[in-house]
Every structure is written in C-alpha cells, then in structure tokens.
Amino acid sequence: MVIDTRRCVGCMDCVVACKTENRLPEGLNRDWIAYETRGAFPTLSMEIRTERCNHCDGPPCVSCCPTGASHVETFGTLVLVTHEMCIGCKACLASCPYDARFVHPEGYADKCTFCIHRVREGLDPSCVSVCPTHCMHFGDLDDPASGVSRLLASRRGHALLPAAGTGPRIFYLD
Amino acid sequence: MRELILTRANHQIDPVLHVWGWEIPVYLFLGGWVAGMMILSGFFVLQGRHRERRCSCVLTPWLGLALLSLGMFALFLDLEHRRYTWRLYTTFQAASPMSWGAWILVLVYPALAASILVQPPEWLTERFQVADRMSAWVAAREGVVRLVGVANVALGIALGIYTGILLSALGARPLWSSAMLGPLFLLSGLSSAAAFVHLVARSEPERVLLARADNLFLSAELVAILLFLIGLASSTAVHEAAAALLLGGPYTAAFWVGVVGLGIVVPLVVQSLAVRRRIHHTPVAPLLVIAGGLALRFVIVYAGQESRWTAVLSGLLARLA
Numbered sequence: 001m002v003i004d005t006r007r008c009v010g011c012m013d014c015v016v017a018c019k020t021e022n023r024l025p026e027g028l029n030r031d032w033i034a035y036e037t038r039g040a041f042p043t044l045s046m047e048i049r050t051e052r053c054n055h056c057d058g059p060p061c062v063s064c065c066p067t068g069a070s071h072v073e074t075f076g077t078l079v080l081v082t083h084e085m086c087i088g089c090k091a092c093l094a095s096c097p098y099d100a101r102f103v104h105p106e107g108y109a110d111k112c113t114f115c116i117h118r119v120r121e122g123l124d125p126s127c128v129s130v131c132p133t134h135c136m137h138f139g140d141l142d143d144p145a146s147g148v149s150r151l152l153a154s155r156r157g158h159a160l161l162p163a164a165g166t167g168p169r170i171f172y173l174d
Numbered sequence: 175m176r177e178l179i180l181t182r183a184n185h186q187i188d189p190v191l192h193v194w195g196w197e198i199p200v201y202l203f204l205g206g207w208v209a210g211m212m213i214l215s216g217f218f219v220l221q222g223r224h225r226e227r228r229c230s231c232v233l234t235p236w237l238g239l240a241l242l243s244l245g246m247f248a249l250f251l252d253l254e255h256r257r258y259t260w261r262l263y264t265t266f267q268a269a270s271p272m273s274w275g276a277w278i279l280v281l282v283y284p285a286l287a288a289s290i291l292v293q294p295p296e297w298l299t300e301r302f303q304v305a306d307r308m309s310a311w312v313a314a315r316e317g318v319v320r321l322v323g324v325a326n327v328a329l330g331i332a333l334g335i336y337t338g339i340l341l342s343a344l345g346a347r348p349l350w351s352s353a354m355l356g357p358l359f360l361l362s363g364l365s366s367a368a369a370f371v372h373l374v375a376r377s378e379p380e381r382v383l384l385a386r387a388d389n390l391f392l393s394a395e396l397v398a399i400l401l402f403l404i405g406l407a408s409s410t411a412v413h414e415a416a417a418a419l420l421l422g423g424p425y426t427a428a429f430w431v432g433v434v435g436l437g438i439v440v441p442l443v444v445q446s447l448a449v450r451r452r453i454h455h456t457p458v459a460p461l462l463v464i465a466g467g468l469a470l471r472f473v474i475v476y477a478g479q480e481s482r483w484t485a486v487l488s489g490l491l492a493r494l495a
Contacts, residue, residue, distance in 0.1 A: 012181065032182035040175055051180075064343060066272035067261040085261050088254025090186075090193040091272055097346035097483040099191060102184040107255035161483050163410070164346065 001114070001128075002148045002157070003049055004173045007135035010035065010048040014127035014136065018052075021115060021126035025105050030112040031127055049172055050127065050136065053100040053112040054160065055079045057167025061092035061101065061109075070109070077142070077169075078116055083108040097164040114138070141169060178484060191347075191479045197252035199471035202337045203366075204245030206359050207467065208238045209334030210367025212282070214387075215289055216326030219319060224293040228376045230384075234367075235289040242282065271343045275336045278329065285329045288312070288322045334360035341478060348416035349474070349481035351409075354402040359471075361398055365391035366467040369441070369460035381455055385445045388463065392442045399434065416481035425477040433473055437466015 010033045018024065018031050031052035038045050059079045062070045069085035070092050072078070081092075086108035093101045093109060104110040115125035119138075123129065128136040139148035152171050159168040186193045215231040215238075223229045253259060263280075267273035290298075291309045299306040312318050338359035341350040368388035375381040406417035420429045441459035448455045 010181075015181070028184050029182055032180055034181075035179040037177045037179075038175065051182075060345060063269040064272065066267055066270045066276060067258075068265050068267055069261070084258065086255050087258050087261055088256070089252070089272060090254065091270075091340075091344065093187070093193045094191065094479065095344045095346050099182075099184075099187050099482070102187055103193070103254050163412075164483050 001055075001125075001170045002137045002139075002141075002152050002173060003170065004135045004137070004155075005047050005049050006173065007133040008033075008048050008050055009133055010050075011132060013130045013132060014050045017126040017130040018112070018115075021118075022113075024110075028102050028104070028110070030100075030110070047172075051098070051100075051160070052127070052170070053079060053096075054098055054166070054168030054170045055112075055114065057169060058165070060095040060097075060166055064091045064095045066091070073116065076114070076116070076119060076140075078114050079111075080113055080116065081109050081111065097161050097166060098168075141171075191482065192476075194252065194475055194479060196472075197248040199468070199475045201245045201249040201252070202340070202359065202475065203468045203471040204241045204248070205337045206334050206363025206471075207366045207370070207464075208242045208245070208282070208363075209330045209332075209337070209360065210363035210365070211235075211238050211241075211370070212285065212289075212326045212330030212333065213364060214367050214371060214384075216323045216328075216330060219289065219292055219323035219326065224319075226377075228380075229293065230371045230375050230380060231289070232293045232295065233374060234371065235286045237370075238286045239283070239290075242279070242286070246279065271336060271340045275333075275340060278332050278336055282329050282333055285322070285325045289326050292319055292322050331360065334363045337363070341474065346483065347478045347481050348410075348413045348483065348485075349406065349419060349478040351413060351416075352402050352405050354398055354405060355474070358395065358398040358402055361391055361395040362467045362470050365395055365438075366464050369463035372445075372455070373457055373460040382449055385449050385455065385459075388460075389442055389445050389449070392438050392445075392463065396434070396438055396442075399438075412483055412485065415485040416478075419477045419481060420473070423477075424480075425473050428469065429473050429477075432469040433466055436462055437469055438463075441466070 012033055015029055015031055022030065024030060031050055034049050034051050036047045055078050062072055062079060066089060067085050067087055069082045071080060073080045088103060088107045101109050101111045118125060124138050128138045137148050137151055139146040141149055143149060155173045157171045157173045159171055182188055211234040215234040218224060218229055218231040224231050250256065262276040266277060291312050294305055294309045299309055335356040338356035342352055342355040345351050365388055368384050368391055372381055372384035372388055375384055403417055406413045419425050441462045444459040447453045
C-alpha cells in the first residue's frame with residue numbers, strides 16, 4: 001500500500017469504512033489517523049496520515065506466535081490471524097512496534113487484513129475505496145510494473161519506524 | 175521537536191500498552207523459582223545428598239510441582255481465547271519462545287516426578303506399591319539417578335532462561351531487548367530457590383551452604399542488573415529512553431528500593447553476617463529475596479510494556495481519545 005501524505009486530510013472516512021466493513025466492536029479500530037508535527041516554531045510542518053498494520057516483510061507477530069495462528073498468507077503475502085488457532089496469549093500485541101493489534105472481545109488477536117475478502121474478489125480494501133481524496137493506493141509492490149510500484153518510484157517516500165527492523169510494507173509519499 | 179498525535183484509543187493498547195496484568199509476572203516468577211529449585215535439587219542428587227533423609231531435595235520437587243501448576247494456572251487465566259489452549263500442543267514453532275516454553279513445561283513435570291522417585295517420602299511408598307517398586311528400581315541404578323539429576327539441572331536452566339527470553343524476544347519493547355534478561359531471570363530464580371531452601375532446611379550445614387549459595391546468586395544478580403542497564407543505556411536513543419523508565423522514570427523507586435535494595439542488597443548484607451555467625455539465621459532475608467524476585471518480574475513486565483519505539487518522537491506523546 002502507498003499513501004500520499006500530501007492528499008490525506010485526516011477525514012477518518014477510512015476509519016469508519018473499516019469499522020463498518022469488518023463489523024468492528026465499539027471502541028476498537030484496525031486503522032487510525034496520525035498527526036505528526038516536526039520542527040520548531042515558526043518553521044513547523046505537519047504530516048497527516050492514515051495508519052494500520054504494516055504487513056511487514058519480517059513480521060515479529062508471526063515469529064513469536066506459539067500456535068502458528070499469526071501467519072503470512074501466500075495470497076498477497078499479507079499477515080493474517082486464524083481465529084480458531086489463536087489462544088489470546090497477546091505475545092503478538094507486545095511484539096508489534098506499531099501497536100497495530102488488539103484483542104477482539106471474542107478473545108482472538110485482531111488487526112487489519114487489507115480486507116482480504118474484498119481483495120480476493122478483485123476489489124480494493126474498504127479504506128482505499130472510500131477515500132475522498134484518493135490518497136491511498138493498493139496493489140502489488142512485488143511487481144515493478146504495478147501502479148503502486150511506479151508511484152512509489154516516482155516520489156520520495158518513507159516507511160514508519162524502519163529502525164525497528166520489521167520491514168514495513170506500507171509507504172508514505174512525502 | 176517531533177510530536178505525534180493518534181486518533182486510536184484501543185483497549186489495552188492506548189495510551190500505553192498494557193496487555194499483561196498480574197498473571198504474567200506471577201507466572202514468570204513461579205517458573206523461575208521452580209527452575210532454581212530443580213537446579214538445586216538436581217545438584218544435590220548428583221552429589222548424592224538425596225540419601226540423607228533430612229535433605230531438602232526431598233521437599234523441593236513436591237513444591238516445584240505445586241508452584242509450577244499454580245504458575246501455569248496464572249498463565250491460563252491470562253489467555254483471552256482459553257478454549258483453544260490445546261493448540262499450543264498441536265504444533266512446535268521453532269521461532270517462538272512461548273512454543274519452546276510450552277514444550278519445556280511438558281518435560282519439566284516428568285523430571286520433577288522422577289526426582290520424587292529418587293527420594294520418595296515414606297507415606298508415598300507405603301500407600302502406593304507402584305511408587306515403591308519404581309523407586310526401588312531407580313535406587314538400584316546409579317546411572318538412572320544421575321540421569322534424573324542431570325535432567326533436573328538441564329531443564330531447570332532451560333526453564334529459568336526461557337522466562338527471560340520470552341520477553342527479550344519481543345523487540346518492539348525496547349526495555350526487554352536485552353540478552354541479559356534470560357540470565358537475570360535465571361539468577362533471580364536461583365536466588366529465590368536458594369532462599370527458600372535456606373528457609374526450610376532441616377540441617378544446619380545445609381542452611382549455611384544455601385545461605386552462601388544465595389549470597390553468590392544475589393551478587394551475580396547485581397552484576398546482571400548492572401550489565402542489563404549498561405547495555406540499554408549505551409544503545410540507541412529508543413533503548414536509552416527505555417532504561418530511563420528505571421533511571422529516573424516512573425519505575426525508579428519500585429526498582430531501586432523494592433527490587434535492588436530490599437530484594438537483593440539488604441538480604442545480601444543480612445545473610446553475609448549470618449554465615450559469619452555475627453547474627454542468627456532468620457526468615458527475614460530469605461523472605462525478602464523471594465519478595466524481591468516477584469517484584470523484579472512485576473517491574474520488568476510493567477515497565478517493559480510502557481517502553482516503545484515511538485517514545486523518542488517527542489517529549490509529549492499525546493493520543494486523542
């Protein structure tokens with residue numbers, strides 16, 4: 001996923017769409033908005049961005065899982081959780097530097113799935129599909145000819161907390 | 175300045191991670207304590223001390239079974255999806271310390287049971303003929319007795335280190351990103367075990383021996399704590415910020431007064447005086463050591479959850495509810 005921070009206005013449509021599409025319980029969110037301010041007055045700059053699980057290349061939530069419930073799905077190399085295998089030990093919650101996971105009231109670890117049920121049908125994730133400023137772009141980053149790969153190559157961008165070493169796969173265009 | 179404001183307010187995650195309550199520190203403490211007792215009783219068996227009826231190694235395996243079961247019950251209470259607990263034992267995930275721990279615990283129970291057979295109490299052999307026959311079979315074979323001793327020492331070390339590795343493998347929490355946590359928790363488990371055996375020892379020489387051993391473990395624990403803090407404070411800004419939780423931050427008093435002062439330094443001084451016969455052996459020092467071991471797990475687990483990679487983004491990390 002590639003997100004254009006110059007277009008994101010923090011409207012939270014993506015947050016509402018995710019909650020509705022995935023029927024998330026009250027008070028819990030798989031995505032959220034971050035406002036990051038840098039610099040010193042009067043030369044301040046602010047970046048507004050939508051955040052979620054980074055579906056990392058080397059996901060610590062998968063390696064620490066004692067049952068294999070957290071896994072990398074072969075379809076799209078997404079990081080997912082098999083609810084019926086999760087014991088709710090919360091090691092994956094503690095292992096995520098982005099704090100992207102939470103415990104669903106039914107007991108299993110929950111997080112963004114990139115709406116895999118939609119993606120399998122050729123649709124975009126719900127957050128991407130509702131974005132009014134079209135700041136979010138979804139596609140195959142492993143394919144250099146894909147729209148997201150070409151967009152990422154055309155602009156300067158950054159990932160979140162790269163020093164944490166998990167290989168995040170969501171990129172933010174500056 | 176870098177200031178980060180998030181609209182997220184997930185339960186147990188915001189404003190700071192707190193997914194593990196009292197259950198995990200209690201489990202880690204009891205696991206470490208049992209590990210220490212396995213190492214000590216295995217060592218006594220290898221030394222042949224189990225032949226003495228007054229040896230504390232008669233008591234420790236029983237206590238180990240009880241405390242470990244209590245710890246595992248605490249761990250079970252912590253799980254959020256309990257009806258799937260059996261999933262732990264349908265797979266082995268080599269990269270997951272928790273999976274290693276689950277399987278180590280499976281081996282620990284038979285090792286403790288075997289150590290009971292090496293020196294069974296009279297009521298057991300009188301009531302259960304099977305136990306009597308098995309115990310006689312073990313006693314007649316010196317090699318088997320030695321194997322039980324070695325298994326208890328080896329599994330005790332594995333269990334003690336695992337309780338620390340469980341946390342240190344979670345690199346997202348900078349306070350836990352230290353290879354010293356495994357040895358620190360092992361030494362703490364050994365010191366709690368030595369303190370307890372010192373407390374219940376029925377022979378004076380054993381009491382003195384255990385007090386001396388405890389002093390050695392406590393001194394080594396102090397060195398391990400020092401190396402743990404130096405390692406963090408000399409690492410990246412993120413790890414420095416994590417160490418600051420114990421060096422001036424909100425956990426400073428609990429750590430330095432409760433864990434280091436009352437849990438290590440005071441009993442070390444008291445027991446040093448006792449082994450030099452300046453004062454009598456009293457339960458005060460051993461009880462302080464055991465309470466200090468529990469406090470260490472609470473401070474490390476709670477402070478570790480508060481440490482995070484985003485801590486250095488700003489002096490003021492705010493999150494909107």
